[in-house]
Amino acid sequence: MGVLTEDKKAIVKEELEYYKNFRQEIPHSLPFWPLGLASDGDDWMALGLKGGKKNRLAVWHIKGDKTCFLPLKEFQGQDLTVTVAFPKEDKKCKLVWDKENGALEVNLPEDGMVRILEF
DSSP states (O other), rough: OOOHHHHHHHHHHHHHHHHHHHHGGGGGGGEEEETTOTTTTOEEEEEEEEEEOOOEEEEEEOOOSSEHHHHHHHHSOOOOOEEEEEEESSSOOOEEEEEETEEEEEEEETTTEEEEEOO
């Protein structure tokens, strides 16, 4: 069995703490898939939860283009402030909300990156 490095242990701890802070909202939230249900071979995946205190969106950059445009049409016309909630210390993810078109531009520069966003 593999042993986690101290860095990996810290990220797992942060992830569990993040989950514990919002898990009570899950039964009252509705899932949504901005890119549709995932399939083998997809370059990007996204799964969101609407409702609760905040909306949450997990975004996976599996491979390929570093930028993805997530359609969030039901929020079109709204002023959204989208932030990276996990991991807290993120300097790589770039986010741009296009209010007019209801789309979130997400840039994750490395394959295999995952971020949880809140808005």
